[in-house]
Amino acid sequence: MQIRLTVLGHDGAEDTDVQVAAPADTPLAAVLGSLASAAAPGSPAPGAVFCEETRLDPRLAVLGRPPLTDGAVLSFHRPAEGTGREPAGARLLVVAGPDAGGVHLLRGGPARLGRSARADVPLDDPDVSRLHCAIELTADGSVTVTDLGSTNGTLLDGAPVTGGPHPVRPGALLRLGESVLRVESEAAPAPPPPGDRDRSGRRGLAGWALGLRGASAPGAPAAPEAGPSGSREAASRWPDPAAVLLTALESGPRLWERDAGHPDAFALRLGTAQQAPELLPPVTLALPAAGSLGVAGPRGRAVGVARSLLAQLAALHPPAALEIVAVAPGRAEEWSWLGWLPHVRPSRGQDCGLLLAFDAAQAAARVGELQARVAAGPPGDGRRTVVLVDGDPGEAATRAALARLAAEGPAAGVHLLVPAETPPATAASPLEETLVSARAASPVFAGCATAAVLSGPVATALRLVGPGGAASPTAGADAVSAAWAGRFARALAPLGQDPAAGGAPAPGGGPLPESCRLLDALGLARVTPGALRERWSGQSGLPLVLGAGQDGPAALDLAAAPGPLAVDGGPRSGRTELLASLTASLAAAQGPRDLSLLLVEGAGEGLRPAAELPHVASYLPATDPVRMRAFAQALREELRRRAALLGEADGGAEPFGAARLRVARVVAPREPGDARPEAPPMRAQGSGPLPWLVVLVDDFEALLAPPLSAPGRQAAGSVVRALDAVAREGHPLGVRLITAGGAPAAAIRIALTGHPAGRAELRHATGRATHFQAGRVTARIPRTSTLRPTVARLDWSRAGDPPARRPVRELGNGPTDIALLASAATRAAETDRTATATFV
Numbered sequence: 007m008q009i010r011l012t013v014l015g016h017d018g019a020e021d022t023d024v025q026v027a028a029p030a031d032t033p034l035a036a037v038l039g040s041l042a043s044a045a046a047p048g049s050p051a052p053g054a055v056f057c058e059e060t061r062l063d064p065r066l067a068v069l070g071r072p073p074l075t076d077g078a079v080l081s082f083h084r085p086a087e088g089t090g091r092e093p094a095g096a097r098l099l100v101v102a103g104p105d106a107g108g109v110h111l112l113r114g115g116p117a118r119l120g121r122s123a124r125a126d127v128p129l130d131d132p133d134v135s136r137l138h139c140a141i142e143l144t145a146d147g148s149v150t151v152t153d154l155g156s157t158n159g160t161l162l163d164g165a166p167v168t169g170g171p172h173p174v175r176p177g178a179l180l181r182l183g184e185s186v187l188r189v190e191s192e193a194a195p196a197p198p199p200p201g202d203r204d205r206s207g208r209r210g211l212a213g214w215a216l217g218l219r220g221a222s223a224p225g226a227p228a229a230p231e232a233g234p235s236g237s238r239e240a241a242s243r244w245p246d247p248a249a250v251l252l253t254a255l256e257s258g259p260r261l262w263e264r265d266a267g268h269p270d271a272f273a274l275r276l277g278t279a280q281q282a283p284e285l286l287p288p289v290t291l292a293l294p295a296a297g298s299l300g301v302a303g304p305r306g307r308a309v310g311v312a313r314s315l316l317a318q319l320a321a322l323h324p325p326a327a328l329e330i331v332a333v334a335p336g337r338a339e340e341w342s343w344l345g346w347l348p349h350v351r352p353s354r355g356q357d358c359g360l361l362l363a364f365d366a367a368q369a370a371a372r373v374g375e376l377q378a379r380v381a382a383g384p385p386g387d388g389r390r391t392v393v394l395v396d397g398d399p400g401e402a403a404t405r406a407a408l409a410r411l412a413a414e415g416p417a418a419g420v421h422l423l424v425p426a427e428t429p430p431a432t433a434a435s436p437l438e439e440t441l442v443s444a445r446a447a448s449p450v451f452a453g454c455a456t457a458a459v460l461s462g463p464v465a466t467a468l469r470l471v472g473p474g475g476a477a478s479p480t481a482g483a484d485a486v487s488a489a490w491a492g493r494f495a496r497a498l499a500p501l502g503q504d505p506a507a508g509g510a511p512a513p514g515g516g517p518l519p520e521s522c523r524l525l526d527a528l529g530l531a532r533v534t535p536g537a538l539r540e541r542w543s544g545q546s547g548l549p550l551v552l553g554a555g556q557d558g559p560a561a562l563d564l565a566a567a568p569g570p571l572a573v574d575g576g577p578r579s580g581r582t583e584l585l586a587s588l589t590a591s592l593a594a595a596q597g598p599r600d601l602s603l604l605l606v607e608g609a610g611e612g613l614r615p616a617a618e619l620p621h622v623a624s625y626l627p628a629t630d631p632v633r634m635r636a637f638a639q640a641l642r643e644e645l646r647r648r649a650a651l652l653g654e655a656d657g658g659a660e661p662f663g664a665a666r667l668r669v670a671r672v673v674a675p676r677e678p679g680d681a682r683p684e685a686p687p688m689r690a691q692g693s694g695p696l697p698w699l700v701v702l703v704d705d706f707e708a709l710l711a712p713p714l715s716a717p718g719r720q721a722a723g724s725v726v727r728a729l730d731a732v733a734r735e736g737h738p739l740g741v742r743l744i745t746a747g748g749a750p751a752a753a754i755r756i757a758l759t760g761h762p763a764g765r766a767e768l769r770h771a772t773g774r775a776t777h778f779q780a781g782r783v784t785a786r787i788p789r790t791s792t793l794r795p796t797v798a799r800l801d802w803s804r805a806g807d808p809p810a811r812r813p814v815r816e817l818g819n820g821p822t823d824i825a826l827l828a829s830a831a832t833r834a835a836e837t838d839r840t841a842t843a844t845f846v
């Protein structure tokens with residue numbers, strides 16, 4: 007298990023990002039000393055640890071479990087600042103402007119807003135006075151605003167605020183300088199749910215871009231929002247930066263709401279129209295129609311706008327619909343916040359830790375990947391890639407390739423977002439001239455079909471120039487700060503995407519590891535009889551953990567599988583190891599009273615270590631024709647008995663998972679102290695529910711076409727026919743078949759690629775594929791290498807490098823994991839009371 011944490015600097019020291027690798031279930035206490043010395047070398051383990059404002063007990067807080075998930079911020083000695091999630095009487099949201107996105111809690115007493123660092127709510131807006139106005143939550147829960155003698159004045163719903171405190175109704179808009187704030191109190195009306203919105207009209211001043219997809223002609227600005235209800239509708243459809251932050255912090259219903267087919271997929275809000283003081287008509291743009299987007303203006307503001315756009319995209323689109331890449335050599339400090347987003351994890355086989363490029367070599371690698379992607383044409387799944395390009399990419403070839411990508415990428419779903427440094431467009435430097443100078447300065451910017459040009463004396467306004475050259479009216483630009491972006495991205499860090507859950511966020515994530523210990527993937531780092539008994543008692547179905555996937559453990563439910571599972575792969579690709587792991591995974595899921603396993607080997611004896619599991623009712627190497635025939639006969643007999651038992655119980659209509667509880671078992675679990683599972687092939691009848699039966703066959707091809715020298719050659723046919731019968735008839739009888747090598751038909755296939763050993767793809771009957779690294783169970787891995795947690799400082803500038811390839815050390819003299827599991831399972835079975843009280 008790996009998570010990334012941030013330790014806040016103490017006494018003015020810098021914050022430290024670290025990567026922690028530890029076995030599952032490791033308590034924070036085990037790494038506290040290392041965390042402290044990673045943050046400040048030589049410092050001892052702290053006396054108190056806080057995760058945001060909550061004090062943690064390091065013995066009880068477990069790494070990888072909330073709140074200690076990817077992106078968590080720890081502070082030693084004193085609590086960190088709140089997140090805006092805590093309950094408060096009222097909240098002040100900065101919904102538009104050059105320093106948008108802030109969520110401030112009002113807890114009683116006046117809060118002063120202004121440009122000064124001394125302000126309670128500081129706003130980086132040049133048109134805001136140092137101390138501009140004060141907002142107060144009074145004892146009766148109402149909110150008031152008082153102007154503090156500001157230069158440009160304060161507007162409340164369009165009316166100037168003068169004199170003493172003015173009452174502020176929930177939902178009212180306050181305008182100071184270019185910034186717009188909304189007060190939300192408990193009485194505030196909730197924005198309408200997304201489903202209620204009117205999708206018919208594409209509104210917003212930059213409707214020309216959206217109009218390209220159907221509503222109005224390119225270049226024709228659409229009508230601004232009509233009234234307060236229209237404004238709320240727009241707020242819901244085009245979330246402002248504060249709403250974007252809250253969506254991430256609260257994992258709100260809008261999180262990742264837009265898949266590639268959503269009507270508003272890849273649409274962006276850039277700011278709000280300026281001419282309606284009491285409303286906020288959004289200025290929007292549809293990326294598919296706009297192509298690549300350049301943002302020209304003074305650097306700080308242009309980067310703030312780019313941050314806001316990337317955050318919006320990441321909040322509304324799941325990684326399955328959107329990939330984000332950053333090419334910003336030398337600018338790791340500015341853009342490393344993107345590294346927390348699940349969207350920058352390589353998911354198409356890119357050879358890097360994250361899709362970031364902070365030096366020329368990484369930039370060349372990312373651009374090469376993007377070129378290959380564009381050459382392959384638009385992806386069938388509609389997934390798009392947004393590439394931030396900031397600064398000089400280094401080599402001339404990379405620069406030229408990026409300029410081509412800016413122009414040609416959008417047709418293949420690759421859009422560049424390119425901030426370019428220019429003075430703002432003003433009366434002295436009109437829009438056209440500003441554009442010309444930006445294009446001359448950056449060939450990549452010049453390749454962008456659409457440009458957002460920051461304008462006005464302090465560059466807080468914006469005009470969009472579309473593919474046809476038409477410019478939108480002036481709007482107030484939304485920009486967010488670096489601190490805001492970091493907080494936003496960390497909130498998304500623990501989320502991956504679990505394809506099985508239909509796109510719902512799931513914890514974990516990252517590229518596939520080089521190797522995976524199955525017991526870690528199972529969450530059984532310390533396998534004890536007690537832990538096994540607990541699992542066995544809580545389980546239904548046959549969950550099969552395969553190994554490590556991109557977003558946590560890869561798994562499937564064998565009980566629900568529509569037919570046999572086949573494992574394919576070349577020589578030495580790890581087929582035998584995978585079968586042993588599947589055996590172990592099943593044994594960890596259900597106790598021997600509920601699950602019997604039959605192991606068959608077409609050649610060799612690679613599965614012998616797995617035969618030690620108490621679930622294994624029979625282990626059959628293809629060496630003795632007499633035993634093989636007896637096995638085949640017993641297996642057919644078992645199918646007949648099951649058919650008779652289940653048929654008597656309910657006529658065969660009930661699903662096996664329910665029916666099995668009504669009928670007595672046929673294959674009894676192995677008794678403690680019982681002899682090896684070689685003979686007899688099937689065990690005597692016992693009591694308890696009818697167990698699931700899983701037949702696992704390795705080297706199946708050697709049974710199908712046995713070599714002349716094979717000792718079991720004459721009996722191989724009878725075993726194959728019995729296995730055929732299992733494939734045909736076993737499903738409703740609770741019998742499942744897993745084969746490695748040569749099975750002609752199967753409902754689910756696992757293909758081992760062999761690079762590295764154990765690398766595999768799970769292919770469902772539906773065509774869906776999941777990549778994973780198969781779990782290992784038979785290696786003798788030195789205990790310490792899996793049990794000692796490590797803490798390393800994160801170097802974001804190297805995140806775009808190919809991952810270090812360290813050979814898996816198999817020095818071992820320790821026991822194998824399959825032996826540990828078999829021993830714990832045998833002891834757990836001896837004392838297992840969970841299944842003895844069921845029906846007979």
Ligand SMILES: Nc1ncnc2c1ncn2[C@@H]1O[C@H](COP(=O)(O)OP(=O)(O)OP(=O)(O)O)[C@@H](O)[C@H]1O
Nearest residue numbers: 521576577578579580581582583763764780781782
């Ligand atoms: N999941 C895995 N992770 C890491 N290494 C593995 C994994 N599975 C197998 N290996 C390595 O690959 C080697 C071959 O594995 P295994 O014997 O399971 O492959 P196979 O496909 O059954 O080979 P054969 O061609 O002999 O049938 C093993 O010795 C092991 O070192």
